[in-house]
Amino acid sequence: MDTRNSSWRPRRDQSDPSRLVAYDVLRAVHEDGAYANLILPQLLRKARLSGRDAAFATNLAYGTLRLQGRWDAIISRCTQGRELSDIDPELLDILRLGAHQLLELETPPHAALYEMVTLTRNELSQNRGGFVNAVLRRVDEKAGQWEEILHKSAATQAEFLAMWHSHPRWIVEEFERSLEANGRMASDVESILAANNTPPKVALVPRDVTKRQLRRALVSEGLEYAQPALMPNALLLESGDPHQLRMIQSGAAGVQDxxxxxxxxxxxxxxxxxxxxxxxxxxxxxxxxxxxxxxxxxxxxxxxxxxxxxxxxxxxxxxxxxxxxxxxxxxxxxxxxxxxxxxxxxxxxxxxxxxxxxxxxxxxxxxxxxxxxxxxxxxxxxxxxxxxxxxxxxxxxxxxxxxxxxxxxxxxxxxxxxxxxxxxxxxxxxxxxxxxxxxxxxxxxxxxxxxxxxxxxxxxxxxxxxxxxxxx
Ligand SMILES: C[S@@+](CC[C@H](N)C(=O)[O-])C[C@H]1O[C@@H](n2cnc3c(N)ncnc32)[C@H](O)[C@@H]1O
Missing domain, CATH: 3.40.50.150 (Vaccinia Virus protein VP39)
Structure with a gap:
């Protein structure tokens, strides 16, 4: 569904293209059930973003989606009694993007607020900018205190962990049960949840080539790698697209956890x-x-x-x-x-x-x-x-x-x-x-x-x- 107001044209500033891409990713995921990793590259291409702008859009979109549970818990405490379910989904996505910039990416508050209000005015309507501004100001006022606030407000540790580490509660409980049944402590769940919020390095496996040949191919493409954690033949890509390697395209090597x-x-x-x-x-x-x-x-x-x-x-x-x-x-x-x-x-x-x-x-x-x-x-x-x-x-x-x-x-x-x-x-x-x-x-x-x-x-x-x- 296109939620933009078609009759209205911005008279003032343009939206920042990276933030607009991140917003469009969230909308596609929430409105159309799109997969972020499939839609993001298309939107980056369409907006002709590359380099640092593309990296910022990616961080903002993926990070906001990952920590959505945390942002919702915080936003719901800044709406002066208005339930999240009563906020239009597109407006809620803008608030989530704002919270992620303020509390996770450490974007200067004036920049985060300005950009989110501009995005709201350009994509939704002029008059909703005030609401976004007011909510995000309250989010920012307690920056640094939110972990404690959520901790105090939660009835159980599992409820707090679910909010702070942004996982559905039933999944936290599944992990706790599994940890115990596998000889670990249920309290280890926190480090599992934190690990789930950290994007993994891309692991490569040599199949029809040697590890040495794979390493040479990475070096010749200027791709940096790290040593594996578990499998002696694996190589971990620090950054870059592995699919540019001919070895990956041909199947002689693969991307595999x-x-x-x-x-x-x-x-x-x-x-x-x-x-x-x-x-x-x-x-x-x-x-x-x-x-x-x-x-x-x-x-x-x-x-x-x-x-x-x-x-x-x-x-x-x-x-x-x-x-x-x-x-x-x-x-x-x-x-x-x-x-x-x-x-x-x-x-x-x-x-x-x-x-x-x-x-x-x-x-x-x-x-x-x-x-x-x-x-x-x-x-x-x-x-x-x-x-x-x-x-x-x-x-x-x-x-x-x-x-x-x-x-x-x-x-x-x-x-x-x-x-x-x-x-x-x-x-x-x-x-x-x-x-x-x-x-x-x-x-x-x-x-x-x-x-x-x-x-x-x-x-x-x-x-x-x-x-x-x-x-x-
Ligand atoms: C976890 S994935 C396997 C991943 C794969 N082994 C790999 O490493 O790339 C499970 C696969 O089982 C397939 N599957 C679903 N129902 C099945 C069935 N009744 N019999 C056999 N395979 C089934 C799914 O289509 C899916 O491709």
Missing amino acids: EGSQLIAALLAEAPLSGSDNLWLDMCAGPGGKTATLASYALERGARIHANEPHEHRLDLVANAVDPFADLVDLRLGTGESIGEEEPNAYDRVLVDAPCSGLGSLRRRPESRWNKHPEDILELTRLQTQLLTSAFKALRPGGILLYSTCTPALAETRGVVQAFLDGNPQASLIDPAPTVAQVALRPVDSHQGMMQLWPDTEQSDAMFIAMVSKMAS
Whole structure:
């Protein structure tokens, strides 16, 4: 919906182009359900912004979306009793942008207020500038005190953390439960929430090239890199667009979180006796793990069957595994039927199950606001069916790895424990010894399963359980 008043033309100052782009991103996300990371580059191009202006627009848009919960808690205390739900959504977005500049980017107050009032007058209407000015003045008056104010006003620590670190309350509680069940303290949740508010560095993985070749390509493009936290072959990009590298375009190297790199390495390197020539990737789209697995399969002389039910995602898998096309067979279909169709067929099986994605909130600034607790129950049904089918497809003595990009207990330990209870042929294999061999440092498992976290492993919060099949 275009909320601009078409009959009105600004008689005074122009809106700052970077702030206008950030505003348009927020509007597209909130009004049309757009993904910020897809819409932002289009809007930057349209506004012909680059360099520092583009960086400012990006920071402002992503940062405001990430900290939206904090800004809403603060703004609601500055509206003199007016509920946020009674404020027009486009006006609320301008207030959020203003709060982010005042309290996070440390923009001088006169500049932040002037720019937001100008934006309001130009994009909405002349007379709403006064409201924006009054609310943002009150926000600024208590700059430096808001953390304490919110802390005092919250009934529980979880309520405060949800506001201050800007997460839906139910997600904070999911993380707390998961931390405890994984042998950590519930109070560690604060560092997880803070990590979710810190954009991760882009991790690269060499697949059909060596790490040295990848490093040279980065240097020759003038891209700076840092050393990895978890996987010895990874490189972390400090800044810049990795897709400008020919190696990335061709699939010889890829963009992949270190946790995902670890999962592929774990499945490929877990000790196995007997045959080792046929691997299954049951939920392959868009193909990141398939491609990294393929680099191991190439050394081992193994083939991979990559399954995906959605055609457009299977196309992405085809693209991702292009350098390994000779050893990857693509299969369009649901995972639930593979166990019946191909019992005892595979030496190694990966079930990287569809999940709520609560483990990768740091990647997409708006995603935490679009998740719903009721989705989890439905997902656990599918996850259980996929794990059961995958286990049928595994040969006796083979190894299955079940992973999710969420720490939610129902989708992780809950699914795996219920499966183990109902399948006496399945035995849990602790991933920790193999992780100690393939990763740069050991990662603790708890009761035979492993949960990665963004604060300790600097990876997405991926869950890993490995199961082997005993001969019946
Ligand atoms: C978490 S993603 C997998 C990510 C992928 N392994 C990677 O690293 O790029 C889960 C995938 O499972 C697929 N999926 C959804 N329902 C499925 C089903 N019934 N059987 C198999 N895969 C399914 C989704 O389309 C999605 O591509």
